Amino acid sequence: MDTGKYTGILRENGIKVTPQRLEVLRFLDENRVHPTADDIYRTLKKDNPSLSKTTVYNVLDILSKYGLVEVLTISGTESRYDYGSTRHQHFLCTSCGRIVDIHIKGLCMDCMPEKGHKVEEVHGYFKGTCRDCLKGIGA
Amino acid sequence: MDTGKYTGILRENGIKVTPQRLEVLRFLDENRVHPTADDIYRTLKKDNPSLSKTTVYNVLDILSKYGLVEVLTISGTESRYDYGSTRHQHFLCTSCGRIVDIHIKGLCMDCMPEKGHKVEEVHGYFKGTCRDCLKGIGA
DNA sequence: GTATTACGTTGTAATCATTACAGATTAGGT
């Protein structure tokens, strides 16, 4: 079945399985647009009226602690969440607010033990105007 | 004199000169620790009791619009401000909260017209544990 | 099978950074 996929992911990471955790995980997997906590909450609330926003935050918290989701602070005003994800960078369009993935080839931002700091996360944040907005198609 | 330095910087950019703007600019120049708006406010308030926090935000706003300061969103919870500055990257220590400059040689994160997006800002954000905290000296 | 216990969820209230706004003040040109 389908729910088995996310059950497995949680189990493999030693995270207790709950319906709320499964739903958030599934939403992030199926909606790769770097949603906010509120985006997730509002959407899931429709089929799950008892869902609490606190729970969404709690779930996102634990998922990020276990490295299943990445927290993006690129927008400055709210956190955005990215499912699992191979290493890639992000571009924030200051016109439409969308965050798009950027894949930079041959750019190793990782692996630099600069001055003895222990690096655990690497983020490349670009800002500007996205292609669609440049063409006048933007949101 | 000394205040002339910042007066000149503002004039060159066509920004009207006010005591508040001079003070914020001087503070950022002399305190290169990526302070928050509140850090700036609390410090300047001592010698300038009538200073309003709104003014600090307004000044930081205009300075960033003219490219005189860079706004960092690395911490996620609050903006940090960086004076003028040549191109460099930032490392956030998740233990002590300090943001330290990282200078990566030969790494050009700039100049990539990826997929037609117009890139206006480039930020390299690293997170982890800083050297001092690793040694147990951390704040 | 029931009591115990730990963990998760929920709703509400608090927090904290930032923004909105309206009235007082000031910089810069006349």
Added chain:
DNA sequence: ACCTAATCTGTAATGATTACAACGTAATAC
């Protein structure tokens, strides 16, 4: 020394996130 537009100030509103306490649930102990 005026005038006017721009700036500054204090307070109130906003919005995201966190704190907290009551409640639900599911595993474990007896």
